[in-house]
Amino acid sequence: MQSYEFLLIIAVILLSTKVFGLISERVHMPQVVGALLAGVVLGPSVLGLVQETDFLLKTSEIGVIILMFMAGLDTDLEELKKTGVASFVIALIGVVVPLAAGTVLYLGFFPNAGDPLHLLKALFIGVVLTATSVSITVETLREMGKLKGKVGTAILGAAIIDDIMGIIVLTLVSGMTDPNVNPLSVIARIVAFFVLLVVVGLVMYRLFRAITREWSNHRRVAIYALSFCLIMAFVAEHYFGIADITGAYFAGLILCNLMEAREYINKKMNIVSYMIFSPIFFASIGIKTELHGMTANLLWFSLVLLVVAILTKIIGCGLGAKLMKFSWTDSLSIGLGMVSRGEVALIVAQKGAQAGLVDSHLFPPIVLMVIVTTLITPILLKLFMKDPEGPAPEIRHNHI
């Protein structure tokens, strides 16, 4: 007998994320916060109604892929070119500071008891802290109507570069435990991915331009675009070991100059996203969080890790932004926008565990750090980002 419980679970997720989202909106917080909290409440930490299943995992993966694809589609390439160098500097300092701080923190908390991997384990806590997850920030900026502005583009650009740097650091550090992996081959793979991107980008952009010239606003255009996005996500992950969401983002970037077709694709993707996939994605972040089983000592480490996680991104990225001549307010906003770790840090921690570099007792602190940075980012952004233009003009874009 097949179980039909997943239907009820989806319904409960849709209803609770929507209701919590509307409540968040009432108290002037982004709907995403409500959706995340709905996940925490439904998950094992509070009610225990919803467990993570393979189906929810895959559905939420599609959710985050579609979100990043739309972020790519929404990118203003001209603006990104203007902020390219700035984004690079922001990302670079924003990776170095938490990497160093995480390493020092681990070494300070856990004295070496003869573990040959001790230093690598310390380095890996740093690696976990480098991984920015911008999906929450993207969502918040979109709700606030600030995604396409100077700050939004700098954050998105920095996050993309941060993702690539994070992958390099992750693969290099993991590689050191295994003498068979050549760090150079890792770098070669990343270079190869970008070469492929340029080739695929040129071909697919022309192909889509030809298709949309003949059948603009036909649903086949949106279906081809979604297929392209999924294939790019798969190729990045499967053949290059680069996060699927990076592939999806670049698929969107390749199509972002398609003008009306871009609007059409975005509209369809947006409906598919907010009707089912992104509520499941945001709720599943909350569901992932198992808050039980924390000792007092681990709680203490968790708190320090959390403070370090927040401060190092604000300081690192904010410093980078200030160096690149952003105003103090904008630098702070950029730093705040990079605080969220989301699912990326969890994936990194998971990969670290597989490589024997993250001990299982460190999972609750990491999860707590992820959930709090994720929850706190939209709140901080809403509090600190100046909003002289009044309510968001792009409100139609929110995903819950």
Added chain:
Amino acid sequence: MQSYEFLLIIAVILLSTKVFGLISERVHMPQVVGALLAGVVLGPSVLGLVQETDFLLKTSEIGVIILMFMAGLDTDLEELKKTGVASFVIALIGVVVPLAAGTVLYLGFFPNAGDPLHLLKALFIGVVLTATSVSITVETLREMGKLKGKVGTAILGAAIIDDIMGIIVLTLVSGMTDPNVNPLSVIARIVAFFVLLVVVGLVMYRLFRAITREWSNHRRVAIYALSFCLIMAFVAEHYFGIADITGAYFAGLILCNLMEAREYINKKMNIVSYMIFSPIFFASIGIKTELHGMTANLLWFSLVLLVVAILTKIIGCGLGAKLMKFSWTDSLSIGLGMVSRGEVALIVAQKGAQAGLVDSHLFPPIVLMVIVTTLITPILLKLFMKDPEGPAPEIRHNHI
């Protein structure tokens, strides 16, 4: 390491169903035929690229639930009231004829070798033949712009009643193998479901009318509607043993008088459906079909079963329609529209196997019967249904 292959599989399904669908359209067949063939080609019978997974199963289940929900939403209640008695007669004769013919066919082909369940097994082949699956017909009629007409409403009404009769027969026959199940309790469950439907219907219709009066065309309306549909599907299946798609259909029916909100909900559901869920559903029917491992004897049985399956529905339902004073052309159309067995017969066969009433070597003939009746229905409908109004006005509704 998580596998990301499902992303590629979704992309391949989306692309191939779209391309095959467009080819079907070129040769004046419904796009659904192309989508089904795409599934057969991708599946184990031809290329073996895509296997059935839990994820695909669940996604396609959501696909068929959304399709039936939209069919409910699209129902013209006034028209159904007018055709209610007709639909009942069509369904009744359309159940009795294949039930009897299937039983006789099995008894003729397989002599009793002392199996105490022999007669029940024969009856069960009849039960498998009763199960009409209208999703393909609904799709075809919608593409042809005939869903809301007299014939379309009669088919839909008859299919709904057929579903209920099928469930009664299925539960009664399965119940006979287990002395613990009281046939009366089965009937009581079905009656209880309809009592619940009336109560829930009255409450939810008022609730939605209140919500849409305040927030018409807000996305929350569409999300609440989808949640309601999923909950009804779950409740039907889980608490009453009634097919989830029946629950989804009635959820749609309850909301079908909501006027503008109904249009808004339908539009959103339609996009969610054709962008991802219904291509996966139609492809998965094709993928389910494992055509290898057929012996000559079984092939012969398959062919006779197939002919019986097609003729008994045309004769049974057509006769019912003619008795209810439909024209000969309309009666034929109604008979043809009820030929498709689709996933319902597969689910019934699956349940029969669990009850020990369908031997595993009978699966290929049943699957072949299902796939051919499903493939042939839209072709026959297109060929035989008079179309004096020219091309379909409701073309925007097709799901591929």
